[in-house]
Amino acid sequence: MAPSAGVNLLFPSSARSEALQCSVPGRAGSPHPVQGLLERFEAGPGCAAREPGNQETHVVALGRVTGDPRLPSCSQVTVHLKPLSPPWPALRSVRLLLSSRLPVAWWLRAEALPPGLLLQVEVSSNSSVRAHGVGLSVHTVRSLPFRPRALHRWTVKHHGSLSSMTHTAQGNQVYIRLGEDPTQPAVCQLQSMFLSHNYIVSDLQPQEVQGCSRPRQADRTGPEVHVIKLHSSGSGLCGSLQVEVVVSLLPPLGKSKAARVVLILSSSVPVNWAVVAGGVRGHVTVHVGVTSLFRV
Known part of the structure; x- marks a missing residue:
């Protein structure tokens, strides 16, 4: 940090x-x-890949929420979603996996994404998800792993591949740039210390x-x-x-x-x-x- x-x-x-x-x-x-x-940016286990095709999957795992006193809830985490390069492909779908040890109120904020886009969200059973500027389809997963390697294996097993994975000990802001990034490798190989401008978690405090x-x-x-x-x-x-x-x-x-x-x-x-x-x-x-x- x-x-x-x-x-x-x-x-x-x-x-x-x-x-x-x-x-x-x-x-x-x-x-x-x-x-x-x-704003302090956090690093931890993670990876990124270009994941071509009509779907992309992003995984976020957060150990603890660093509460922002400006917000009504001390467990709120804001996820900022923005395309790498507009316009957004009409047929490309987005799936988010949100894992946490403790209860989290995930708040998704979309920017420059088509209003008809429907996000597929899988979340730990102890947490909730709301969104602004984008549609949601939320599925609670009781057995969603938290540890990096277990979560990586679970995602590949259930969804075939993933575009990014960010695993940090704490934070209250998440930034994800959506879209296929040709500079990334073909496979999301888990790294012990991962840091990217396009997929990052931070702690924002007054x-x-x-x-x-x-x-x-x-x-x-x-x-x-x-x-x-x-x-x-x-x-x-x-x-x-x-x-x-x-x-x-x-x-x-x-x-x-x-x-x-x-x-x-x-x-x-x-x-x-x-x-x-x-x-x-x-x-x-x-x-x-x-x-x-x-x-x-």
């Missing part, structure tokens, strides 16, 4: 000098406009934020200026995953005019900054330090 990261965020709300005089920086509580999150803010006045004409200072960051597992800090700009509730935002991003360690501004209208100016990379 990657080590934790500490983040300090300062968010003045106007470019004018007097707006910079916010209160003395301290712990930012729930009213603060900024939330800090740290982080304490130090900062201050000042409410934006209605008559202000300057842009919003947000300063983010990152003191440390976890390194990628085995050096194969680059450290990336994502800054997500969320649109305000209700109708609003186009935004003018200035982001000043500073880090004591080299990182890759990524700015995501889905649904935000307007203009965003970004300033980054010389030791960092930036992408939108």
